[in-house]
Structure formats: structure tokens, C-alpha cells
Amino acid sequence: MLQIKSRKLINLRTLYRPTQPTIKAENRDISYLEIQPDPYIEKFIYCFWQLKTKLPLGVPYTYRVVSDGCIDIFFSAKKSAENFVMGFCRKYTEFSIGKEFNYIGIRFLPSAFPILFGIDARSLSNQSQELIKILPELSQWISTAFNPSCSFENVTNRLNERFKQIIQQKPVNPDQRFLKALSLIFDKKGFLDLENDIDTGLSPRQLRRVFNHFIGTSPKAFCNVVRFQHILNAKPSKESLKENRFYLDVGFFDQAHFIKDFKNFYGVTPSQAFS
Structure with a gap:
């Protein structure tokens, strides 16, 4: 059933590559990684990403997110109860995220988040909101599914399985x-x-x-x-x-x-x- 329904959703990742700036060489104590999702969910999710410090920084770091047309869910790996969703942004956004951090995110392809969850994307645009206010069940799952010792690979494996379940349970009938x-x-x-x-x-x-x-x-x-x-x-x-x-x-x-x-x-x- 899922495979039949999913054929209705164009694989946008073959047409569009939403890119964020790489971490510059002088920021050698910070790493940014992307992992592709399981093929089963790749029509919805472009990548899982991680932004983390290798060592504590001397001064708080300001991270710039550029406009990419996507909606992202992100959370702190150290305290996954702190999870958020960020909608389409008309311009770049900067966040001061401290001297030590480990953030993990889910970057949805354009239109995939509203198609999958039935959320009006306008309600998310140009802002970051607590995920529990938008998708309380998913927010609660993220809060309890991970602990600070989980590796990025382990987190993405669990996210892959969770989103497979979500897609199986919901019909996909895009315009x-x-x-x-x-x-x-x-x-x-x-x-x-x-x-x-x-x-x-x-x-x-x-x-x-x-x-x-x-x-x-x-x-x-x-x-x-x-x-x-x-x-x-x-x-x-x-x-x-x-x-x-x-x-x-x-x-x-x-x-x-x-x-x-x-x-x-x-x-x-x-x-x-x-x-």
C-alpha cells in the first residue's frame, strides 16, 4: 500500500538540493554532518544533520541558517526534550547557541512536512516553535527516545524507523x-x-x-x-x-x-x- 501511495509523491530530492553553508576551516572545533535517510522515506526527508562542538569554544557560537525552502525539526542531543520545528524562512536566520552544543535535525523536502502531517506551512513560516505545540506525539517520542550517549548514527537509525512507521500509518494524497x-x-x-x-x-x-x-x-x-x-x-x-x-x-x-x-x-x- 505504501509503495503505491508514495508513487504519487514526486521524489523531489532528484530535482532539488537544499544546501546550508559548510563550517569554515577556521572553526575546526565545530563539525557539521549530514546523513541521507533510508530510501523508504527519502521522498519526504532530505537528510538528517548534526551540528556539534568537538571541544568547548572560547566564545559563544552564532550559527547562520540560510533560506532553503525547507521545514526542519531539530533538538538538543544532550536534552532531547528541547525539540523544535522551524518553518520556511524568507531570509537568513542567526542563532547564538553557546560554547558547547550538539544539535540534531531532520530536514524535510519542500512541501513534505505539510503533506505528511497535515500542518498548514503558513503557521510555521519565518519562526521557530516548540514541536510539542505542533506535533505533541512526535515531540514526546523524541523526548524519550534518545539519551546523551546515543551516537549520531544510532539516532538516525531510530529516526528512520520512526518515520517509516509514520508514513505507513498515513495516506499520502498530494495535489x-x-x-x-x-x-x-x-x-x-x-x-x-x-x-x-x-x-x-x-x-x-x-x-x-x-x-x-x-x-x-x-x-x-x-x-x-x-x-x-x-x-x-x-x-x-x-x-x-x-x-x-x-x-x-x-x-x-x-x-x-x-x-x-x-x-x-x-x-x-x-x-x-x-x-
């Missing part, structure tokens, strides 16, 4: 017109005419409504994030940005427009990000 629109946006790297290039049977008003529900923002705002993520995945250097100016290929009018949007999504200029 195919919405999924087709989402696929077109990914295929065009976010650079398309929303009025004319998305012919899925949804009117512009309907398209805005379903995007607000499943993504947490308008189609236009989501396209801007997809363009930004396309540039991140290209991993340009400062030199190649100046010479090739490939940001023009995805609809930025000029360098000033590109820099302004990039800084909004990343928190620093392209030159600083790719130095």
Missing part, C-alpha cells in the same frame, strides 16, 4: 497539480513566468493558496529561494562570479540586484560567502 508546478519551478531553477509558464490547471489565485499551504510562502518568494539555492549549489568563486556572471541566467537583472537578494538570503555578500 498533483501543485507537485507539477513545484517540479517546473525546480526544472527552471526558479526562473520562470509564473503567469504563463506554469500550466497545471491551477489559477494564479489557487497557485498562491496551495503554495502558502504546502510551502509557507507565495510561488514568487519560493522561486527566489530556488534561484538562490541554485547559485549556492554551483559553488562559484569570487572570480567566476565576476567573469561569468551566471546569475544573469536565472533572472537577476544586474549585479546590484543579485548582491541584494543574496545578502537577504545568506546574511553576507557573495564575495564574503565564496571567499
Whole structure:
């Protein structure tokens, strides 16, 4: 049954790679790791991630999360009762997370969280909330399933099994017109005419409504994030940005427009990000 229902959900991970900045070399006492989920749940979850200190830091660390179009659940490995959900963000977000930490997260592919849990993504956008207020049963399970001695691998194994159970218990019936629109946006790297290039049977008003529900923002705002993520995945250097100016290929009018949007999504200029 699950396999039949899951065929209705496009495997978005083949179309889109939501990327977060890597930890810079000078931060050698901090590690960031990603583990891919079990193939059984990969249409919903892009990765499990861990951000942790290897040694206590001299000063509190500020972690920057850039716009990626995803919804994340995250919790402290040392105190898993502290678990949260973070919705779609229109701009970068910074967190001061102290001198010693070990956070583990679940990054859902765009639209997967609302499809799986029936939550309106708009209620989560541009904020972090306690998971117990959104999904109390899952929050309570996370609170009791892990202890501070669990390895990241052990945690992800348990998360894989838990989400297999969740998916088995819930029907997956996404709006195919919405999924087709989402696929077109990914295929065009976010650079398309929303009025004319998305012919899925949804009117512009309907398209805005379903995007607000499943993504947490308008189609236009989501396209801007997809363009930004396309540039991140290209991993340009400062030199190649100046010479090739490939940001023009995805609809930025000029360098000033590109820099302004990039800084909004990343928190620093392209030159600083790719130095």
C-alpha cells in the first residue's frame, strides 16, 4: 500500500538540493554532518544533520541558517526534550547557541512536512516553535527516545524507523497539480513566468493558496529561494562570479540586484560567502 501511495509523491530530492553553508576551516572545533535517510522515506526527508562542538569554544557560537525552502525539526542531543520545528524562512536566520552544543535535525523536502502531517506551512513560516505545540506525539517520542550517549548514527537509525512507521500509518494524497508546478519551478531553477509558464490547471489565485499551504510562502518568494539555492549549489568563486556572471541566467537583472537578494538570503555578500 505504501509503495503505491508514495508513487504519487514526486521524489523531489532528484530535482532539488537544499544546501546550508559548510563550517569554515577556521572553526575546526565545530563539525557539521549530514546523513541521507533510508530510501523508504527519502521522498519526504532530505537528510538528517548534526551540528556539534568537538571541544568547548572560547566564545559563544552564532550559527547562520540560510533560506532553503525547507521545514526542519531539530533538538538538543544532550536534552532531547528541547525539540523544535522551524518553518520556511524568507531570509537568513542567526542563532547564538553557546560554547558547547550538539544539535540534531531532520530536514524535510519542500512541501513534505505539510503533506505528511497535515500542518498548514503558513503557521510555521519565518519562526521557530516548540514541536510539542505542533506535533505533541512526535515531540514526546523524541523526548524519550534518545539519551546523551546515543551516537549520531544510532539516532538516525531510530529516526528512520520512526518515520517509516509514520508514513505507513498515513495516506499520502498530494495535489498533483501543485507537485507539477513545484517540479517546473525546480526544472527552471526558479526562473520562470509564473503567469504563463506554469500550466497545471491551477489559477494564479489557487497557485498562491496551495503554495502558502504546502510551502509557507507565495510561488514568487519560493522561486527566489530556488534561484538562490541554485547559485549556492554551483559553488562559484569570487572570480567566476565576476567573469561569468551566471546569475544573469536565472533572472537577476544586474549585479546590484543579485548582491541584494543574496545578502537577504545568506546574511553576507557573495564575495564574503565564496571567499
